[in-house]
Amino acid sequence: MVRAETFSGPIPERGTAIVVGASLAGLALSISLARSGLAVNVFERAAEERNGGTGLRLWAGMGETIRRRDGSGFSAPTIASIASSGVPGPEGWATVRRRLADAAATEPGISIHYESExxxxxxxxxxxxxxxxxxxxxxxxxxxxxxxxxSMVRRSVDPSHPDATYAGYTIWTGKAPYEAAPGWAEGHNHMDMITLPHGDGAMIVGETRTNGEPRRYFWQWYDPTSDDYLHESGALVENVSQHSLVNEGIAASKYEDIHRRAGHWPAPWDQIVRHSVHRRQVIATPIAEYVPRRLTRGRIAIIGDAAHVPSPMTGAGFDTGLGDAETLGELTDHDVVGRRGVEVLKTYEKQRLRTAQRMVRSGQGFGRSLLNHPNH
Ligand SMILES: Cc1cc2nc3c(=O)[nH]c(=O)nc-3n(C[C@H](O)[C@H](O)[C@H](O)COP(=O)(O)OP(=O)(O)OC[C@H]3O[C@@H](n4cnc5c(N)ncnc54)[C@H](O)[C@@H]3O)c2cc1C
Incomplete structure (x- = not known):
């Protein structure tokens, strides 16, 4: 293989990287690697413009500062502070992704190929x-x-442990305008969680506060009761989560079921959920978990959800992906050419594997408490 054919422009001495996936972790990683002086080719199956996603809880200023290594002494903002508006609290997934995509588009050394599976x-x-x-x-x-x-890359890194498996519950998410429950956010520090009656699971409601956008709520229902429906719909095959169900992809009978259940839930949670149900604007994600045994094999490594899939209840999936990206950026401060590339990835695994394992395991206790509820 001739490396020079696959990167436009001169090949930097530090070497080259391919990143598969240009979502939150892939974009953060690309910026981090490019700042270390690598040429980075990113391949993303989806189109550049994307909506959807849910509310992410972010904390500005987390992680270590990534410095530009061009000798100018200029200290670039951390990847975390690029992703965040700077106001701690929930933000929309699409907004966070847009910020990272804009930063990656202007970072020298990165080429992103959208619609390239x-x-x-x-x-x-x-x-x-x-x-x-x-x-x-x-x-x-x-x-x-x-x-x-x-992840398909994970199959190469750990062929004996390739799949994230179903954690036993589904998260239904939606958004509703602030007017669906005016004043609630102020009294609840903009986010709250309750256990639902009748073994229905648990729910988080929060307000996403992004400058310049209308105030709105997001909700996440942690539902341990819908396994049969998920199997029928094909979202779950045996114990492997296949895909989310989105809006009209959810059966009318299931919407009726959620509407009926919400009638037993305390206000304003019932109104917020029913608002999304009426509009058929709901996403159902069968939750998967993956505790990694390894993060690298030779010149190939995994990061973000490819490397560790925690319960969203940990609120740590994105943060941990950023930590992976920052670590790889630090380690690639030297070149990755030849044997050195393999050594860098081995060190990455040494530094990140325990953190990833601990983070996923911390969320498994929550899943067990949902599933062991006496009414379930
Ligand atoms: C309901 C919910 C709530 C959450 N809340 C939080 C939270 O509050 N805080 C937090 O820190 N985390 C949270 N998380 C977790 C967080 O969303 C994830 O950890 C994070 O989005 C993972 O990003 P990623 O880039 O690793 O993976 P993904 O976002 O899954 O991106 C993978 C990308 O790879 C692309 N791709 C896949 N296969 C190929 C291929 N063969 N070729 C090319 N491209 C490919 C996909 O199109 C996609 O763009 C939540 C998750 C869920 C489901």
Whole structure:
């Protein structure tokens, strides 16, 4: 494989990286690697413009400062502070992704290929490579999978432990305008969680506060009761979560079921949920968990949800992905060419594996408490 064919412009001495996935972790990682002086080629299956997602709880200023390593002494903002508005609290997923995508688009050294699905990956003594859906092969010194909880890169890193498995509950999410429950946010520090009656699980409601956007609520229902429906709909096959169900993709009978259940839930949670149900604007995600046993093999490594899938209840999935990205940025401050690339990824695993395992395990206790509820 000839590396120079796959990167436009001169190949930097520090080397080259391929990142699979341009969502939150992949974008943060690309910025981090580019700031270390690597040329970064990013491949993303989806189109550039994306909506959806849910509320993310972010904390500004977390993580370590990433400094530009161009000798100018200029200290760039942390990746976390690029992602966040600076106001601690929930923010919309799409807004956070947009901020990272804009920062990546202006960072020298990054090329992002949207609508480019990676269908195969591999490595040899000198190079890691991907094949895209058009059959074109691209090579680099290291390859990082930021391809989410159903990661294909993970299959190469740990073929004996390839899948995140169903945690036993589903999260239904939606949004509602502030007017659906005016004044509630102020009295509840903008976010609250309750246990629902009749073994229905638990619910979080929060207000997303993004400058310049209308105030609105997001809600997340942690539901341990819908396994049969998820299997019928194909969202769950055996114990592996296949995909989310979105809006009209959720059966009318299921919407009726949620509407009926919400009638037993305390105000204003009932109104907020029913608002989304009436509009058929709900996303159902069968929750998967993955405790990693390894993060790297040779020149290939995984980060973000590809590396560790926690319960969203931990509120730590995104933060931990940022930590992975920052660590890799620090470690690639030297070159990744030849044997050095393999060593860098080994050190990454040494530094991040325990953190990832601990974070996922911390959320498993929550899942057990939902499933062991006496009415369930
Ligand atoms: C309901 C819910 C609430 C959450 N709340 C929080 C929270 O409050 N705080 C928090 O820190 N975390 C939270 N999380 C977790 C957080 O959303 C994830 O940890 C984070 O979004 C993971 O980002 P990622 O980039 O690793 O993966 P993803 O966002 O899944 O991105 C993977 C990307 O890879 C692309 N891709 C996949 N396969 C290929 C391929 N073969 N070729 C090319 N591209 C590919 C996909 O299109 C996608 O863009 C929550 C999660 C859920 C489900």
């Amino acid at each position: 990676v269908v195969e990956i591999g490595q040899d003594a000198e190079t890691a490579w991907i094949k895209d859906a058009s059959g074109k092969v691209h090579g680099a010194d290291i390859l990082l999978g930021a391809d989410g909880h159903r």
